[in-house]
Amino acid sequence: MKKAELVFFPLPGRGHFVSILEIAKLLVARDDRLCITVLIMRLSIDSKLAAYIESLNDSSYTECIQFIDLPQTSFKQETNAMVSVSSFIESQKPHVKEAVTKLKESRSGSNSPRLAGFVVDMFCSSMVDVANDFGVPTYLFFPSSASFLSLMLHLQTLRDEQKQDITEFKDSDAELVLSSFMKPIPARVLPGVVLHREGGTLILDYARRWRETKGIIVNTFLELESYAIHSFSDATNTPPVYPVGPILNLKGEDSHVGSGDQRPDIMKWLDDQPQSSVVFLCFGSRGGFGDNQVKEIAKALERGGFPFLWSLRRPPPKGGGFAFPTEHENLEEVLPEGFLDRTARIGKIIGWAPQVAILSHPAIGGFVSHCGWNSILESLWFGVPIATWPLYAEQQFNAFEMVKEMEVAAEIMLDYRTEYTDNQIIVTSEEIERGIKQLMENDSKIRKNVKEMTEKGKKALMDGGSSHFSLGRIIDDVITDSMP
Template sequence: MKEAIVLYPSPAIGHLISMVELGKLLLTHRPSLSIHILITNQAYDAGSTTAYIASVSGTLPSIAFHYFPTTTLPPDYSTTSPHHETLALELLRLNNPNVRRALTTISENYVVRGLIIDFFCVAAITIAHELNIPCYYFVTSGAGYLNFFLYVPTLHDKFAKSFKDFDAPIDVPGTPPLPPSDVAKPMQDRYDEAYKGFLDSSLKMQTSAGIIVDTFEKLELRAIRAIMDGECVPGGPTPPLYCIGPLISSREGDDGGSPECLTWLDLQPRGSVVFLCFGSLGVFSVEQLKEIATGLERSGQRFLWVVRNPIKTMPGIPDPDLGSLLPDGFLERTKERGLVINKWAPQVAVLSHGSVGGFVTHCGWNSVLEALCAGVPMLAWPLYAEQRHNRVLLVQEMRIALPVDELEDGRVSSDEVEKRVRELMESEEGKTVRERALAMKEEATAALSPGGSSWSALAGLIESWKRE
């Protein structure tokens, strides 16, 4: 019988893309594998996946998508948690019968070598254990975040208070001390449903057949060593760790042509442009957009800025034009050195362009790795999820980014934007992170090459299936 691997991502587009890239990577090492991806509906709008799945299906017949029936939360479901992650965890738990059905059906025609789950999909590990299928976690963040995630049960037992009530930085093996305010919001309150869900996921991770991480050895040497030495699970076993990254999507999106922004970049001097892009959920208030615009204008730097419209319009009514969201005359005054585009840019192609010399990012892990593989230094401006945690790692541990600091109310001032953009492009600190980013680009290429650390880790993972 043919061998299969079943992948079960969280339905958000960023998590799905990483999981598909993992599937593609497995196929490069073991082309005879059949990859099956389980698709469930989203608990909240985290970006449409339809066009992306269609493009993958059209080009990769070895990857099959299995759509679950739409699952909804029961009418009497209620939670006091303000975090949408709580809804996602609950919806994925309710999908367990669908997971069982899919695994049973796939097993009729294939030898299923493993179920690889996103850490949101923790509920499925019990189904895998019942069906005697090895279950692996796939972590779509880096090893530095995984350290914390594995260490949460230890912190939970050691301290009787929530992270939000800590008055000193949190010590986690293998990473810099973490300010309590930089712990992801759903993890801040130990009595919150979201926190309990992630604590449960961390405990169950210890019972998995292995942890696959989208990172590479030279990028996070200290964090990886702490995990492998068992420091993050002092009271129990740490599953085998497979650092197989960086996984970079070659997806360039929704239009086949060469977008205007690439044509514009062709006309700019080498390494002169700051690219600002904040991910699929990165929407700012009009007030914050104006602060960014003012800071960019005063910085004197060339820029390419992707703006998502913060004003929700009714279906059929066009979005307001960009000029109305930005300071009066801004587009006219900066047209010689700046380009503002609506909603979307081909991020991988932009970052790889020779004219781009810096990246203002929300610190989503996919974006971080894309910048790193292009050798582009970053300004770290986190917005949600584990991104504040990533900022600490990018700035202090990896030293490939400079921080953007918020005001008390969470906004970033135009003065801060101006100062940091200049610093990245002109100062000695900027030069240092640029050199470090270029060095990590080389290390990433080496890790993925035959015999490199990530290549070898993936070969080790596939070898472990033969022994099952």
């Protein structure tokens, strides 16, 4: 039979783009009846992602996955990042339609692949309109957790069907009861964007469009979020959910996105540390702290006495839209006086971190993290427990799930946030030290739970595993849809 072609439409953000590419690679490796065209939107804001994209054309899977650059469009960068994202995606619609039209024209031969559907990022759900124009289904790629998917659909229902103002949860002591959670969700861990009038309207509009898709591919696995995943089977007006994770790029991203000359030095330093002894602190591609908070972290590390590897960067400016953290030119200006000398034997401070390489190193014993979903999956894959310090997006919700629902993380904070707030609290060195000590306990329940989940995550991807089975279901659906 003819090959079935899927058009992938990823968001040009590192945490989204890399994992959706891993899905594409899994699909074509699993079934040679599939081929994939990836439409690439260019944003000049992230040089590391640009380097990663450039590397794709030299990769071994370009025979079955091709990349098409969309024309760059100008759009107004708003203070609210969600508004900017929405404006940017909408500006791409005519270019996507033109690219897919040309693609179909080039596939006019009798043995050419048949367009079978779109796979779009969670923030690109308005591309359902374009897929509908071509008469093909849309599958949604959801790079976060199944529980977060359930939360967003629940909030969208509250807004659209029960006419509830979601922004009223801001600074509220209310708790939400979700079918996907065993425990009530405190409003204080809701994502800041849904509590903000403009951004909240947009993201819940996206959620409404998610319901129009043929299926939702989620980067999680049944054994990690069984309660949440099973809850979808009873949900009305919700497409099928396919848990196919943990989807991770364990072989390439770090080498492509570069860490200057620091990487060999970092790995050599780790080689000299005892097994499972080092606390790794890293807060994602957009994570950074002000000077006062940095000093509290430093005090906690010095008092705690654990060997530490700390990715320390200057935070992006407030209201900076898509701005990223920058490196500190002079660490002594931001750290307590004499800190570098006093901790020289046990600690190492770096800028950008090759996170996968570090987490995979046997010296790492714990991870103080912002709780981005990709970082959570990476830490579970390598059996490294997390201490939670969320900053933005859905990270507060992720932290709550990890600590309270799954019991696979220690708590530093659950409701710390850097966006949509002017009341930035300072987490004290005592709170930080307490969380790190709990994180580094050798025989803790958390460490045992993480070890069990590591084994389950790897089994999920093997032949006969839950995620392997889910991926097969997607392929069957796509192939069936593509038949004349």
